[in-house]
Amino acid sequence: MSNTRKFIIAGIFIITGLVFLGKLFAIQVLDDSYIRESTRNSVRHIVEYPYRGLIYDRNGELIVYNKPEYDLIVTPIDVKNLDTATFCQVFNISKEDFVKKMSKAIPYLPSPFIKQVSHEEFAKAQDHLVNFSGFHIEARTVRAYQDTIMANALGYISEITKRSLEKDSADYYKQGDYIGQSGLESYYEEYLRGKRGVRFVIRNAKGIIKGKYQEGRYDTLSIPGNKLISTVDIKLQAYGERLMTNKSGSIVAIEPATGEILSIVSGPSYNPSLLSGRNYGRNFQKISTDSLKPLFNRPLMAQYRPGSIFKIMQALVALQEGVIDTDTYIPCNQSLIGCHNHGAGETLKGAITHSCNPYFRNVLKRIVNRKVSRDPFEDTRIGLGKWSEHIRSFGLGAPLGIDLPNEKSGLVPYPEYYDRAYRNRPWKFSNIYSIAIGEGENLVVPLQMANFAAIVANRGYYFTPHLIKSIGENGGPLPRFMEKKYTSVDPKHFDVAVEAMAEVIRSGTGQYRAKLKDIEVCGKTGTVQNDPLPDHSVFIAFAPKDNPKIAVSVYVEDAGQGARAAASIASLMIEQYLIGHTERQHIEDYVMRGAFL
């Protein structure tokens, strides 16, 4: 009996040893989750945020830069013996807040506890941090601005939204990362953001870093974002914003030879610093609910009827189609459409200069109804289709492709559009003729009108307007901004348009507020109907007449005739850009006073 028992006891010893070896084999060799756990325990990855790229103006003036702000980070598992009362007092939070924030943090991982601690709190907290084990400060940068201007074009950055995170197929972003949300910050995000670096370090249970993980094999350096050199002249931009004070509308100025945007003003605007840093949430709420819509980027989002300016385009298309020539005389027959009293009739140049409505009604009829079909409805369809294509070649009816998000298309009517509008009932010229004078269904955004001014200045071509002339120190703009685009109208036809626009300033509606002493300005006023409110005041111009340096469109909402507010502002912008100051202080005062009606 004792023999069996001897073996039973020996058996118990051996079986225990085998069970241990089996269990050890299972957790050490078969199950690799413990290896991951141990890595999660002891290997910390420290993200090194790169500096976001800076933005300069065309003359090398700094517009956007970074300044440091501080996040308080917590690693809950390391929080020991915390004096909660002192903690809450130092960081000025309530006990409930503390508990709530703490319960949201993942025990093993460092996560933001209070974001963007102010400088003062940081200084105060530094002394106390020694006693708050498990908490540390991480510096990160926020955007800062040299001036209060250009907010809508620059855009802002803020924490990435859940939706964007889900859409981030490249898996670049993590929760809590900052991303450009609008304007250039959004459009050039992938250039500006740079490349995050990461360091893997081994730390012990107390959080003390004991060295690099695997000799730093997996570490990567952070690479700062590209700097962007803007096409904007920051002085001109500031001046434009000053002129637009207390007005709704926009100013877009373009260098015709390159398509570079010299200034892009949206009024009313906001101070871009408000959407940077710790008060982002509160300020965003305030700005986005403002009834004046300061976040609405008017130069590319506000769609207006083009008004009389459209007559120039009409003339160019007619010349190209050969339905008129520069000497074609048409009487001012006010029984067809109303007009201002300027005489019995005009040839082309005079018709543009005096903005003759019956003239252009007739011109459109000539373009549209060519008797190519015996069916008058079908004939109109064909003619309008042709017309629409010409007009679109001027960059209307579709987004121009500026390097900013949310650009609107405007509208150039085309046959299918009217089919829909008239619910497939027949329509003909008498239904659509108001588009001849830039009213009716036409819609444009101010950027398109500035681009049109540039097209006339260039006598027939344009470069897509853009805001960034160089990505990186010696880079270029995006390739598509270097393609020269011609309209469908032969450049030889543009001379009459230029002459007519020069005449507008010399003797027409622009002579009172847009004429400059030494610079020959070419321009065209527009007065856009806006019933029941006062008309919008519109003006496009370029200067000098020969070898133009600047093309401008100005929209001032509810300000009446284009010859007043818009013409004044456009000419002041030209003066400012070409000679650096105005010699017509009374015009500047007139604009600043703002009483145009």
Next chain:
Amino acid sequence: MRRVSDNIVNKMDWITGLIYLVLILMGWFNIFAAVYDDSSGAAPSIFSFSSNSGKQLLWIGVCILTIIVIMAIDFKFYESFAPILYGVMILFLILVMFLADEVSGARSWFQVGPAKFQPSEFSKLSTALLVAWIFKDQSFKADRLKNHLLLFAAIALPALLIIIQGDAGTALVFGVFALVFYREGMQPLYLVLGTSLVFVFVLTLLLPNSYLYSSLLILSVLVGGYTYLSNKNTKITLIVLAIAGAASASILSVDYFINNVLQPHQQNRIKAFINPEADPRGYGYNVIQSKIAIGSGGLSGKGFLKGTQTTGDYVPEQSTDFIFCTIGEEHGWLGSFVVIAFFIALLLRVLYIAERQKWRFARVYGYSVACILFFHFMVNIGMTIGLFPVIGIPLPFFSYGGSSLWSFTILLFVLVKLDAHRMQVLVRS
């Protein structure tokens, strides 16, 4: 004198001695690794007496001296003085409760100047000697009820005193003597009862009571019905019913036991055993971290001093009760295999030595040594890999600590001494 020592050198069991030496040296290196911290820049030395590894080296020296002393003492001393040693130890166990300061909930340490001394560690040795002494006559029958009472009283007295000190873990070790009694002829009933009690206890913890009751009901109806129908023997049926009743009573008592008898830290250890993930930063922390350290070792380990978890102090008590984590993390499954193989080799060698004794005192003592070492081995390694609840008892020869290393050394080498003289003993019938 010289002749005696020549004799003893020739006669002593060198296999045991070698295994012992390997184990304490492996233990020493692992203690060094467990407390290794080079974050201050300088790599610490294994000999530095300010660290645990340096102190352990001192204790190893003390143990070697002690072995020489044990070998020099007359082998009959251990038998003759067994009751006295036991009595003195009981006295110390009582005294320590009044004289000691409380250390982490237990009053079990004597502090004499810089030296600390833990009577409970040595009470295992003196109890083993007393049990052997009780058994020393061939005529002593282990299957008598009267003798059962005597034997269980001998192990219950020190165990109870140690429980009162607040060190329940060490007290549990005394339960392992049941295995010794079994070898010497006691009915297996106690072992079966004890094992089934533990079994029911664990089942009660793991499963809802309703499951247990219903399965118990079905089982007893099936077994009872079957025995009744096949034998018409009401006695067996009654026994089955009695066992079922006892089982349900113990199910009932487990909840009461856990909530009312166990102290909060003991309750937590049991909760951690069942589901450590329920509180990974609280009571589950030790078990989770211990398993992470061992489990991340892989097949061949991260390398000596390269364990991120152990050198990073993620595992608490890692140079004492959780020393096996260092082995598992830095030396992997292969290293664990070597350590477990050496332990099993030592245990089997001790059984072999015990079995070759003609003198019953020496044989019973040998079994006691094997079973005490086994219990520590089983519970300590078992708890680090989640097979046992956390019970704070050391891994023999590995865990840092003078009292434990010293007492295990004496325990083992008293047997080696007795074995060396086995030819000098006349078998008393």
